[in-house]
Amino acid sequence: MSPTTVAVRAGFRRGAIELRNTFTNAQDLWGYLFPTLILVVTIFFMRGSTVPGTDFSLGARTLPSALGMGLAFGGLIALAQQLVVEREDGTLLRAKATPNGMLGYLVGKLTLMSTTALASMLIQLVPSLFLVDGLRLTSAGAWLTLLWVAVLGLVATLPLGAVIGSLIESARNLGLVMLPMMGLIALSGIFYPINGYPGWLQAVAQVFPIYWLGLGMRSALLPDALAAVELGGSWRHLETLGVLGSWAVLGLVLAPVVLRRMARRESGSRVAARRERAMRQVF
Structure with a gap:
């Protein structure tokens, strides 16, 4: 068995262990349930509003858009946070010290983050179904579209999240990413059409994947008549595939290069210096 195969298998085992720890940790579970609570409250207060030019509930339109936003957030930010934190506490340095350890580490993180992102999407989808009407959930085509958009969205965003996490030196600098992310969410038609x-x-x-993830989710769950209120008057599946595919290719090309560069720079002295800076800021 080749060293690469051994590392990949170790990465999947690592991901399974981290998943078990996550799903048995009350704090982590609350982290998945809290966004669901926020989404349910948002849809509740939007239930009386309608999509401009239609009598369709704006809350029902918001649900698939928010699911796409959640996938984007999980891919771009959650993985970046994990990389930054585990770089500071020395986890990445320990992974680097083992043969093909960085490959196994990355496979484990991708397993963890993709599974938790999909689980979070389902946790948000199920209770929301009792609050909104008109969703297209009895069609096999709807579920197929939901599947390919979700998978392609994760492939497009997770490598970019790894790049972001590799470029940020400290968890205290994550706000520099969060602010632009919030701006993109506001621009991407998640809560209101951008027409x-x-x-x-x-x-x-x-230009960015958040809009296309929201559009793809809407195309899966909303009636075809709602495409009329989108840009171009259609769901634009080919454009969704093209943009998300382009981001996926870009991320898959950049992520290994940036991760290798980051791993080469890691050392015990750098980890110790980060801890010392953190202690000075605390005290």
Whole structure:
């Protein structure tokens, strides 16, 4: 058996262990349930509003958009947070010290983050179904679209999250990523159609994967008549596939290079220096 195969198998085992620890930890479980509570409350207060030009509930439109946002957030931010924290506490340095350890570490993290992202999506979807009507859930095509959009969205965002986590030196700098992320969410039509935005804002929103994840989820769960309120008057599946696929290729090309560069720079002295800086800031 080749060393690479051994590392990949070790990575899957590592991911399974971390999943078991996550799903048996009350704090982690609350982290998955809290966004569901926020989403349910949001949909509840939007239940009386309608999508402009239709009598369709704005809350029902928000649900699939929020599911796409959750996948993007889990891929881009959650993995970055894990990498930054475990770089500070020396976990990455220990992984680097074993043969093909970084490969196994990355496979484990991708297993953990992709599974938890999909589980979070289901946790948010199930209770929301009792609050909104008109979702297209009896069609096999709807579930197939939901599946390929979710999988492609994770492939597009998880490598980018690894790149972001590799470039950030300290967990205290994650706010530099969160602020632009919140801005992109506001621009991406998650809570309201972007048709009324200026053309240049629409163009900016369509560059990034958040908009296309939201659009893909809406195409899976909403009636076909709602495509009329989207840009271009259609669900634009080919464009969704093209943009998310392009981000996936970019991330898969960049992530190994950036991760290897980050791993080469890690040393015991750098970990100790980070701990010393953190202690000074605490005291």
